[in-house]
Amino acid sequence: MDNYSDVVARIANDYMDRVKAQLRSVPPGEQDEFLKEIRSHLYEAYQQTPGEDDVARILVVLRNFGEPADVVADRLPGKLVRSGAQRNVPLYVIGGIFIALFGLPLGAGAVGVLIGLLGALAGIVVAYFASVGSVLLVGALFMLLGLVRWFLPHAWDQLVTIGIIRFNDTPGDFFDNLPPAEQGLLLIVVASVLIAAGLGGLWLGKRLLVGMRFLLTLAFDWLRRLAQGARRSLRGGEQPHAKAQRVHPTT
Amino acid sequence: MQYSDDGKERRITQLRKGILELAVMGVLYQGRHYGYSLVRVLSEAGSISLKEGTVYPILGRLDRDGLVRSEWVESDQGPPRKYYALTAAGRRLFDELSQEFTLLASLVQQKWRAPEPVEPARKIVVRKE
Numbered sequence: 001m002d003n004y005s006d007v008v009a010r011i012a013n014d015y016m017d018r019v020k021a022q023l024r025s026v027p028p029g030e031q032d033e034f035l036k037e038i039r040s041h042l043y044e045a046y047q048q049t050p051g052e053d054d055v056a057r058i059l060v061v062l063r064n065f066g067e068p069a070d071v072v073a074d075r076l077p078g079k080l081v082r083s084g085a086q087r088n089v090p091l092y093v094i095g096g097i098f099i100a101l102f103g104l105p106l107g108a109g110a111v112g113v114l115i116g117l118l119g120a121l122a123g124i125v126v127a128y129f130a131s132v133g134s135v136l137l138v139g140a141l142f143m144l145l146g147l148v149r150w151f152l153p154h155a156w157d158q159l160v161t162i163g164i165i166r167f168n169d170t171p172g173d174f175f176d177n178l179p180p181a182e183q184g185l186l187l188i189v190v191a192s193v194l195i196a197a198g199l200g201g202l203w204l205g206k207r208l209l210v211g212m213r214f215l216l217t218l219a220f221d222w223l224r225r226l227a228q229g230a231r232r233s234l235r236g237g238e239q240p241h242a243k244a245q246r247v248h249p250t251t
Numbered sequence: 252m253q254y255s256d257d258g259k260e261r262r263i264t265q266l267r268k269g270i271l272e273l274a275v276m277g278v279l280y281q282g283r284h285y286g287y288s289l290v291r292v293l294s295e296a297g298s299i300s301l302k303e304g305t306v307y308p309i310l311g312r313l314d315r316d317g318l319v320r321s322e323w324v325e326s327d328q329g330p331p332r333k334y335y336a337l338t339a340a341g342r343r344l345f346d347e348l349s350q351e352f353t354l355l356a357s358l359v360q361q362k363w364r365a366p367e368p369v370e371p372a373r374k375i376v377v378r379k380e
Binding site for chain 1: 285286287302303304305307308326328330331332
């Protein structure tokens with residue numbers, strides 16, 4: 001090839017073979033003309049590159065010229081050009097089958113478990129506030145009864161007579177031994193304790209809600225990352241083709 | 252958050268890809284060139300270096316679109332060279348594209364006026380009677 005030394009000619013020919021391999025689908029006449037043009041460029045660049053070492057000179061020329069895939073870009077019908085990184089289609093198919101068989105069911109299972117956990121957490125919150133609500137309600141009822149016993153003893157007696165208020169066993173005996181005002185006071189004290197417990201439960205519930213919200217945020221963040229990762233993986237499969245059509249000027 | 256180097260490189264490549272074609276047309280507007288001489292002119296004119304093979308896809312596109320014509324010329328210094336020159340259609344297109352480019356470049360380099368400073372919102376206290 002031209003006036004190269006043997007070693008340099010071999011390196012240059014090897015490069016030209018790689019360019020030619022990229023031009024398989026180009027008509028022969030057009031292919032020859034393009035190769036002739038590239039050969040002319042490489043020869044002149046080699047002549048203009050200073051240096052004592054011929055091999056180093058041709059390597060510099062080829063490095064400056066770029067990869068064959070980039071050089072032949074837009075010469076191929078339908079832009080069939082590919083970058084140096086070749087895609088192994090059967091491997092992609094096998095990978096796809098594996099993902100379909102294992103990845104998707106596992107992913108769906110994980111999402112199912114996550115939804116179950118979230119449901120359980122929501123259940124805990126609902127049960128907690130129902131209990132706190134009950135304590136408050138009972139406290140309010142005791143307060144009402146205490147006030148009735150203290151200030152409206154006749155109304156209390158009527159409620160006992162028609163069976164709305166009943167005390168059995170030991171608490172009943174203990175209660176009956178107390179005078180009416182003290183009975184009322186005792187009920188008010190118990191009611192106050194219950195209401196205080198209920199209000200404390202509500203205060204704690206606020207903290208519980210904050211904790212739950214934090215857990216929910218974590219779970220949704222994890223789901224979002226999972227979806228983003230899946231989207232990136234899908235996009236990643238398209239990248240080699242897009243990269244192949246790029247022109248690569250470098251600084 | 253620091254922007255990734257990959258993203259930066261990709262954007263720089265995209266930017267150059269479009270502008271390099273215009274630069275090639277600009278060089279050919281001044282006179283005919285073959286691939287190697289075109290690369291030398293571009294490399295000497297700008298402070299960026301480029302892969303020399305990059306010009307061939309561009310020349311191929313311009314040729315396919317009828318914007319350049321080419322001819323082989325014998326050289327006494329080595330193999331024949333393929334010279335390219337802009338066609339009349341290519342020259343017209345370059346005139347239009349360079350005007351467009353000037354407008355876009357001025358848009359990018361425009362010294363934009365800074366926005367008016369916004370007064371911080373005052374707190375309103377409502378007293379209950």
